[in-house]
Amino acid sequence: MTDLEEGPLPRETPEVAHAEARASGLLGLLMVVAAVVVLVDAARLRSSDEVLGPAAAPTLAGVLLGLLGGSLVVRSRHFLRTPASSGNRRHWRLAALVVTLIAFALLLPILGYVVCAAGLFTVAALLLGASHPARVVAYGWTLAVVVFLVFDVLIGLSLPTGPWGF
Amino acid sequence: MGDLLSGFAAALTPENLLWALVGVTIGTAVGVLPGIGPALTVALLLPVTFRLEPAAALIMFAGIYYGGMYGGSTTSILLNTPGESASVATALEGNKMARSGRGAAALATAALGSFVAGTIGTVALSVAAPVVADVAVHFGPPEYVALMAVAFVTVSALLGPNLLKGAASLVIGATIGLVGIDTQTGQARLAFGLPSLFDGIDVVIVVVALFALGETFAHLLAGTGDSRVMPLRGAQLLSREDFRRSWPAWLRGTALGFPIGSLPAGGAEVPTFLSYSLEKRLSKHREQFGHGAIEGVAGPEAANNAAAAGVLVPLLTIGLPTSATAAVILTAFQSYGLQPGPQLFSESGELVWTLIASLYLGNVLLLVLNLPLVRVWVRLLTIPAYGIYAGVLVFACLGAFAAGGTIADLLVLTVLGLVGLLMRQAGVPVAPAVVGLILAPLAEQQLRRALALSEGDWFTLVSSPLTVALWIIVLLALIAPPILEVRRRRLIRTREATSLKH
Numbered sequence: 001m002t003d004l005e006e007g008p009l010p011r012e013t014p015e016v017a018h019a020e021a022r023a024s025g026l027l028g029l030l031m032v033v034a035a036v037v038v039l040v041d042a043a044r045l046r047s048s049d050e051v052l053g054p055a056a057a058p059t060l061a062g063v064l065l066g067l068l069g070g071s072l073v074v075r076s077r078h079f080l081r082t083p084a085s086s087g088n089r090r091h092w093r094l095a096a097l098v099v100t101l102i103a104f105a106l107l108l109p110i111l112g113y114v115v116c117a118a119g120l121f122t123v124a125a126l127l128l129g130a131s132h133p134a135r136v137v138a139y140g141w142t143l144a145v146v147v148f149l150v151f152d153v154l155i156g157l158s159l160p161t162g163p164w165g166f
Numbered sequence: 167m168g169d170l171l172s173g174f175a176a177a178l179t180p181e182n183l184l185w186a187l188v189g190v191t192i193g194t195a196v197g198v199l200p201g202i203g204p205a206l207t208v209a210l211l212l213p214v215t216f217r218l219e220p221a222a223a224l225i226m227f228a229g230i231y232y233g234g235m236y237g238g239s240t241t242s243i244l245l246n247t248p249g250e251s252a253s254v255a256t257a258l259e260g261n262k263m264a265r266s267g268r269g270a271a272a273l274a275t276a277a278l279g280s281f282v283a284g285t286i287g288t289v290a291l292s293v294a295a296p297v298v299a300d301v302a303v304h305f306g307p308p309e310y311v312a313l314m315a316v317a318f319v320t321v322s323a324l325l326g327p328n329l330l331k332g333a334a335s336l337v338i339g340a341t342i343g344l345v346g347i348d349t350q351t352g353q354a355r356l357a358f359g360l361p362s363l364f365d366g367i368d369v370v371i372v373v374v375a376l377f378a379l380g381e382t383f384a385h386l387l388a389g390t391g392d393s394r395v396m397p398l399r400g401a402q403l404l405s406r407e408d409f410r411r412s413w414p415a416w417l418r419g420t421a422l423g424f425p426i427g428s429l430p431a432g433g434a435e436v437p438t439f440l441s442y443s444l445e446k447r448l449s450k451h452r453e454q455f456g457h458g459a460i461e462g463v464a465g466p467e468a469a470n471n472a473a474a475a476g477v478l479v480p481l482l483t484i485g486l487p488t489s490a491t492a493a494v495i496l497t498a499f500q501s502y503g504l505q506p507g508p509q510l511f512s513e514s515g516e517l518v519w520t521l522i523a524s525l526y527l528g529n530v531l532l533l534v535l536n537l538p539l540v541r542v543w544v545r546l547l548t549i550p551a552y553g554i555y556a557g558v559l560v561f562a563c564l565g566a567f568a569a570g571g572t573i574a575d576l577l578v579l580t581v582l583g584l585v586g587l588l589m590r591q592a593g594v595p596v597a598p599a600v601v602g603l604i605l606a607p608l609a610e611q612q613l614r615r616a617l618a619l620s621e622g623d624w625f626t627l628v629s630s631p632l633t634v635a636l637w638i639i640v641l642l643a644l645i646a647p648p649i650l651e652v653r654r655r656r657l658i659r660t661r662e663a664t665s666l667k668h
Contacts, residue, residue, distance in 0.1 A: 023591030024331070030588065031334065038341060041356050045348075050614060051622040054348040057610040058355055061341045068334040072592070075330075090387045094587075097386055098580060104563060105576035120563065121556045128386060128552035139553065143560060156217045157568055 025076035031069025038062035093127050100124065112162025113152070117144035170292050173519030177527055182225045185218065186524060189226035190531045193233020198240050198543045199554050201385075203249030204474075205490040205600065206377040207234030209370050210561050212498055213568035220502045221520050227498055228524035231491075232284065232532050235474060239276045239467055240543055244269060250490070250597070252470045255438035259455065259462030266458050270540075274404050275412045275460055276467040277536050282413075283420040283468035284529040287475025290424050292522050295511070299483040302508040307616035308627050310484075312636035313430050314609040317488055319643040321432030321601045331594045338585070339602030342367055350614060362574035369497040370569040371579050372603055373490065376596040378562040379583025382555045384590050412464040415445050419468030427476025431643075432601065434473040434489045439657065441469035475525070482506050482518065485608070490597040493604040 042058035100123045108116050121140035122133075130136045148166060152159045177186075192214070197207040211230045215223040242253040243260035256276065263272040305313075322332035345356045346366030357363035404412060422437040422444070445465040446455045455462055478495075480486040485507040487493040499506055504514055511518055536543070566579040589596055620626035628634050 020591065020593045023588055024593065027334070027588045027592045027594060030585075031338070034341065038344075038356065041358075045353050045355065046351070048351045050350065051617040052614050054351045054353050054355065057606070058341075058344050061337060061344060061606070064333075064337045065341060068330065068337055071330055072334060090389065093386055094383055097383070098584065101559075101563070101580045101583075102577065105573045105580070108567075108573060108576070117560050117563070121560050124382075124559045125552045125556035128382075128555055129389070130550070130552040130556075136552075136556075140556075143557060147560065147564060151213065151564065151568075155214065157213060159564075159567070 021076040021078075024072050028069040028072030028074075028076070031065045032073065035062045035066035035069060038065060097124060097127050100127075109160050110162065112164070112166055113159040114141075114144045114148050114166045115162055117147060169515060169519045170523060172516070173521075173523035174526075176221055176516065176520040177225050177523040182222055182524075183527070185222045185226040186229045186527050186531055187535075189215075189229020190233040190528055190535055191229075193230035194237040194240075194532070194536065194543060195233075195546060197234035197237025197249070198546050199237075199549075199558070200241050200245055200247045200547065200551075201249055201381045202234075202241075202558070203238050203253070203377070203491075204231065204234040205250065205373060205494050205597070207237065208491060208494045208498065209373040210378065210558075210565050212370055212494070212501070213565050215498070216501065216568060220504075220517055223502050224517065224521045225524035225527070227502075228521060228528040229531065231474075231495070232280075232525070232528040235471060236277065236280055236532050236536060237543065239280070239470070240273060240540070241547065243272045243276060243463070244544060244547060250435075251595075252435040252438055252473070252489075254435070255442040255466035256463055256470065258442060258466075259459050260467075262456065263458035263460065263463060268458060268460075271404055271408050271460065272458070272463050273540055274537065275408065275464045277533060277540075278404070279412065279416040279419065279464045279468040280471040281529055281533045282416045283423060283471040284475060284532075285526070286420045287424050287427075287472040288522060288526045288529065291428075291475050291478055291525075292519075294428060294479050295483050295522075298479055299508045299511045302483050305484070305508065307612045307619060308629055308633050309636075310612040311609060311616055311627055312633040312640075313484060313486060314605055314612065315640045316431050316636050316643070317486055317601070317605055318609070319640050321488065321598045331592070332598050335589065335594050335596060335598040336602040338589070339372070339599030340606030342372055342582070342599070343603040343606040344610075349611070360574065362570075362572050363578075366607075367578055367582075368566075368569040368575070369493060369600070369603060371566045371575055372582060373494055373600055374562045374565050375579045375582030376586035376589070376599060377490075378558050379579065380586025380590050380596065382559055382562075383583060383587040385551065385555050387587070387591075408460050411451075411460050415441075415461040415464035416468040418444060418448075419465040419470075420472040423469035423472030423474075424476040427473030428479035429476075430480040430484060430486050430488065431639075432488045432598075434477050434491075435470075437469040437473050438466040441465040443657070478525075482510055483508060485510075487601060487604050490600040493600045496604060 038058050039062035042055040042062060045053070045055045047053040047055065100120060104116050104120045118140040121143055122137050125136045125140070126133060148159060151157045192211060193207055196202060196210060197204060208231055215226050218226060238249045238253050239256050242248040242257035244264050246257050246261035248254045248257045260272045260276065263269060318336065322329065322336040345363055347354050347364050354364055419437070419441040422441050426437040427434050442462055442465060445461040446452060449455065449459060449461050451459055474491070477489055477492045480488055481492045481496060485496070485505070487496045496506060504510065504517060562579065563576060566575050569575065586596055589599070616626055617624070628637060
């Protein structure tokens, strides 16, 4: 039994299956690391006079994370040894998008919602392959302004504003 | 029945009808976008309802929920990109019909089937829920622990491609659910001294991160592959022949969907597959299956909607969410001040009946709105992928900010989005994670309560016949998946075989 042929979507190529196995190995590794963190965190909790203290559930979660993560790693160990073949540029694009999201979070209280959301839309659309930068900027501003008007002005969900009041 | 009528009276004010209409419209508009299933639609649009008074929020929410469901089927049929596993079966025949130029008929039978199933499902819900609530009032913590154990094993076994990956997803979600201050002892767990994590991570943020950001990131990595929308030809009507073939399928789908959906166990998509194979077996036009048989759309789609109504039974009466969508609905209810559980009907009966009436109205509005407007929704499918995903990102950040209100929430969103991407790449389903996120803290609370009441006697967990029966089901659910797996593969194989013929 392998874990490569299930799922509702048909597998296209061996490379896809390979990538999936690599990713599940990576996820398994991450789960094992998380298991250690969770167990260490659980160990420092003060126990109470209950039968099951506050540490019981995290300990169980940690053990399960470790076991399941470990099995995922074991199942995909063959694929983890071979290096990733391609897709470096795409990984750069992913990194750029993550940086943009972090920048959005940090700049939000300073520049306000409209500017940040317009920026986020524009950068994300360009990274996703939009071909007309000027048009994308216009779409981004429109979307941000509409969202601000609907949510902040109409619904009353107060969104952060910049020095210019929006 | 009188309660239901007063619910209708509360929901049927002009203002509330307007909210329902707005809800159905935006729910459909978001749900129709590729890759966005009902759970994500509801999570993304939840902030819209936050500032309304509870009755208006509920009715708008019901509209969003049904709109999201219908929008999802439209995308499955026209684009073959089901946003969640429950619409996979609809896509099997629906997309084949669209390819052979019968998309309009497929959409019509889906809409009418959803309506029929939704109507019967809502009536069944209003009959079944009070009865179940009466029984559930007598449940103690041991019964809750056993019920949640059933939900845990069935969710990871049924929602995933295999038990290991389903369980991995469930445990990842459960771990996220443990973040925050322990209610019994007041100690912070997994918060690493960060004050913004003391309250835990909001469910909306996790859902939006795992579904929306995961999907967007995956799209970025895969590069933009343009998907082809099947053009709609002909009238949005069913021919006499289509109708004759559809209505028995709607009823059979409903009969499968509601009972299975209302079990306190995971797997709302199971009846859709059962319905598909039942229709295939019963059909007089078996040779059409795989080439666009209308029964194959009508049955699963009705089963899907009836199951969605069924899922509300354990959710409202026991407080047990058994699907990702139900988990989001639970959060929504809590934000409206409703605490699902056996007391819900006695404590906030008025609001619950308003909700059930709203579900019914949402269903009617959907039919009125969708048959004439389907071309508008199809237009939405022609928005280029970059526009859709960049827009989803903007709304995801808005939803996370509205749910949490701090910068830290946006950072958590980004990190969890990367986890969602990795899970997606690894073929690990994300829906069990959402269920685990909600259920793990509840299960822990009930288990600690049970053991406190029994003064540490673990046998309290099997102290009644019901708990013993439920634990036996847990064991069976752990043994059964290998058998189901064989059936699943057979279905996938037939699907691949049929798609090869094109």
